[in-house]
Amino acid sequence: MLGMRMMRGRRAIVASILALGAATLASSVVAGQFRTMDPKSLNDALANGQAVRVADIAAGDGSSGRGVFVQTTDTGYFCLYDALSASSLQRQGGCNSVDDPLGGSALLVSLAYDGGPDVEDAREARLIGLAASGVTAVEVLMTDGTRRDVRFKKARLESDDYVAFGYRIKNDDLRKGIGPTAVIAKDAAGTEIARQATGIGS
């Protein structure tokens, strides 16, 4: 009986060591493959490429309206950002591989704001996003539990259809500590098909 227990214990230890070794090896492989890109080459690729305005962020709270843009680069990126204009170098957003624009999800969302990090100190907060073509409604879930409907536009990029949106959070809400906690995408039946948390209120 004691021998059986010792044998099981040894097997568990060996299995743990093998699992740890496999994890370390996998981590080393990723580390070996990962290369930091030169930000200048990304900035240059965006500056030289053609931006497509897919949605708008309305002016409000004393801030100018902004555009929501998508752009593919010759360096293999698909970028979503907001800026004052297509020619502006002052962009805020993110890039995925051109082979997977939404990053494996039905919804790609980017949150930008000034001030903070606490919600009460934030201002000029904006949400921009792109969703798969089956999405027929986009909502912003606020930290007080209310939901805000988001207007979106259909966008055809390359040969794929998407819906795109931009949404400005009211400064008055932010001052009260009410911020966007998630963006929810729904289909025609009203079923939630994707949700992207913003990190606020979680």
Added chain:
Amino acid sequence: MKRLATLAMTIVVALALAGAALAARQEYAGPRAWSAGASAGSSYSSSWKYNHFFKQGSGYDTTVTFIDNVTYSWHATVRNTAGVTYTYWFVSNVKRGHCRANSGYFWGTCVVSD
């Protein structure tokens, strides 16, 4: 004596150019493994304009921002799960880049540049 002066001048120019090149970009964190809650900051400079978080792929929630050296509040903050999260802040204020991983575990690098 003249050659020595020329050599000294060449070295000064080379150092200045090298300094300028260094000032143009700083990889202030990584490449390294990131776990949820980990963060890092660059040195302070008035020349930083861009802040990028390069990740091994998409799906990892990260934040990039700038922090000024007077009020220490955040500016031009961007948060998303894209493979590259980036922002700009085109002002002459002295500031540092700051990046944070809100999820993990992944490989990535934070870079500020002018």
